Amino acid sequence: MNNIHRALLLLFLVMLFSAAATPSSKSREYVERGIVKARSGDVSRALVDFDRALALDPSNAVAYYNRGLAKGLGGDLRAAIRDYSQAIRLEPKLSGAYNNRGFARAALGDFKGSIEDISKAIQLDPFRPELYSNRGSAKTSLGDYRGAIEDFTRAVQLNPRLAGPYNNRGLARSLNGDNKGAIADFTLAVEHDQRYDAAWYNRGNALVASGDYPGGIRDYNKALMLNPRLEEAYNNRAFAKVSLGDYQGALDDMTALLRLNPQNAAAWYNRGVAKKMQGDRAGAIADLKKAEKLGDRLAAPALRSLEGNGQ
Numbered sequence: 001m002n003n004i005h006r007a008l009l010l011l012f013l014v015m016l017f018s019a020a021a022t023p024s025s026k027s028r029e030y031v032e033r034g035i036v037k038a039r040s041g042d043v044s045r046a047l048v049d050f051d052r053a054l055a056l057d058p059s060n061a062v063a064y065y066n067r068g069l070a071k072g073l074g075g076d077l078r079a080a081i082r083d084y085s086q087a088i089r090l091e092p093k094l095s096g097a098y099n100n101r102g103f104a105r106a107a108l109g110d111f112k113g114s115i116e117d118i119s120k121a122i123q124l125d126p127f128r129p130e131l132y133s134n135r136g137s138a139k140t141s142l143g144d145y146r147g148a149i150e151d152f153t154r155a156v157q158l159n160p161r162l163a164g165p166y167n168n169r170g171l172a173r174s175l176n177g178d179n180k181g182a183i184a185d186f187t188l189a190v191e192h193d194q195r196y197d198a199a200w201y202n203r204g205n206a207l208v209a210s211g212d213y214p215g216g217i218r219d220y221n222k223a224l225m226l227n228p229r230l231e232e233a234y235n236n237r238a239f240a241k242v243s244l245g246d247y248q249g250a251l252d253d254m255t256a257l258l259r260l261n262p263q264n265a266a267a268w269y270n271r272g273v274a275k276k277m278q279g280d281r282a283g284a285i286a287d288l289k290k291a292e293k294l295g296d297r298l299a300a301p302a303l304r305s306l307e308g309n310g311q
Contacts, residue, residue, distance in 0.1 A: 024056055024057040024060065026056050027053040027054075027056040027057035027060050027063060028053075030049045030050070030052045030053035030056070030063075031049070031050065031053045031060070031062060031063050031066060033049045034046040034047070034048075034049030034050045034053065034063075034066060034067075034070065035066060037049060038066070038069070038070045038073065043070050043073050043074045044074070046070045047067060047070050047071070047074070050063050050066055050067035050070060051067070054067070059090055060090075061086075061087045061090035061091035061094060061097075062087070062091075062094075064083045064084070064086045064087035064090065064097075065083070065084065065087040065094060065096065065097050065100075067083050068080040068081070068082075068083030068084040068087065068097070068100060068101075068104075069100060071083060072100065072103070072104055072107075077104040077107050077108055078104075078108070080100070080101075080104045081101055081104045081105065084097045084098075084100055084101035084104070085101065088101070093124055095120075095121040095124035095125040095128075095131075096121070098117045098118065098120045098121035098124070099117070099118055099121040099130075099131055099134060101117045102114040102115070102116075102117030102118040102121065102134065102135075102138070103134065105117060106137070106138050106141065111138045111139075111141045111142045112142065114135075114138040115135055115138045115139060115142070118131055118134050118135040118138065119135060122135065127158060128158075129154075129155040129156070129157075129158035129159040129162055129165065130155070130162075132151040132152070132154045132155040132158070132165070133151065133152060133155040133162070133164055133165040133168060135151050136148040136149070136150075136151030136152040136155065136165070136168055136169070136172065137168055139151060139172075140168065140171060140172045140175065145172045145173070145175055145176035146176070148168070148169070148172040149169055149172050149173060149176070152165040152166075152168050152169035152172065153165075153169065156169075161192060162192070163188075163189045163190075163192040163193035163196050163199065164189075166185045166186070166188040166189040166192065166199075167185070167186060167189040167196065167198060167199040167202060169185045170182040170183070170184075170185030170186040170189065170199075170202060170203070170206070171202060173185060174202075174205075174206055174209075179206055179209055179210050180210075182202075182206045183203060183206045183207065183210070186199050186200075186202050186203035186206060187203065189202075189203075190203065195226055196226075197222075197223045197226035197227040197230060198223070200219045200220075200222040200223040200226065201219065201220065201223035201230060201232070201233050201236075203219045204216040204217070204218075204219030204220040204223060204233070204236065204237075204240075205236060207219060208236065208239065208240050208243075213240040213241075213243050213244050214244070216236070216237075216240045217237055217240050217241065217244075220233045220234075220236060220237035220240070221237070224237070229260055231257055231260055231261055231264065234253045234254070234256050234257035234260075234267075235253070235254075235257060235266070235267065235270065237253050238250035238251075238253035238254050238257075238270060238274070241253065242274065242277075247274050247277045247278050248274075248278065250270070250274045251271055251274040251275060251278065254267050254268075254270050254271035254274060255271065258271065263294060264294075265291050265294035265295050265296035265299075266291070266296060268287050268288070268290040268291035268294060268296065268299075269287070269288065269291035269296045269298055269299050269302070271287045272284045272285075272286075272287030272288040272290075272291060272299070272302070273302070275287060276306065281306065284306060285303065285306060285307065288302050288303045288306065289303065
């Protein structure tokens with residue numbers, strides 16, 4: 001089976017919409033209407049309202065800020081960055097704009113820029129735990145695990161009830177080689193939020209990495225009960241089952257994964273390997289051919305070996 005994947009779940013908290021300090025009353029009215037629509041998921045109509053607010057008052061920093069957030073929610077991250085930048089030019093102490101611009105930059109892969117922005121937000125608002133968690137996630141993506149752990153620790157010091165920073169600190173510790181510390185943090189995350197599927201999944205990964213396959217399977221079960229579409233949990237549970245000799249269980253997991261995503265080349269490969277281990281040569285060849293067609297680089301040599309040996 002393929003190696004375990006550790007998914008870094010960036011828990012960037014997008015600041016709440018705020019219509020505070022809107023200069024023009026009519027412009028403020030459009031901002032408030034846009035906020036209601038954006039919160040209900042109607043991003044396109046929210047953008048119309050924010051545009052109208054800015055047409056009435058081009059100096060409305062809060063309208064730029066909220067329009068940037070709506071654009072980000074709609075997937076236009078570069079436009080969101082432009083709006084956050086304009087909001088900052090008009091109101092340099094708008095900490096949420098720095099945080100959200102940092103979020104957008106991280107989503108575009110600019111983690112250094114993200115850290116710079118969130119650091120500025122922290123200077124303006126040093127007691128908001130989510131900001132430290134956000135910066136820690138960006139540091140993790142850059143490989144600065146020690147710095148990330150410090151930020152996540154500061155976040156839980158400010159608010160020990162937040163589950164996200166425990167989960168993300170666990171990821172940073174795992175990537176930094178501290179698997180025992182990672183398990184402890186993931187445990188804290190699920191204690192604070194029993195429905196935190198990603199934390200159950202991440203603890204399952206850490207348990208499997210430590211050789212506790214049954215414990216890992218139990219955590220993957222919990223993660224999948226909470227989120228049946230968590231593809232990597234099926235893959236990694238199958239890995240754990242193969243390690244315990246449960247090839248049929250692994251095959252079932254790969255089949256479930258392929259129902260979710262039939263274009264997953266690695267899943268076809270892994271199911272082919274499981275079928276081979278069960279003695280289903282024809283089924284293994286069929287799955288490996290599908291994996292090869294989808295571009296899995298391990299499938300071709302596995303096929304040659306299987307077809308060449310006739311077993």
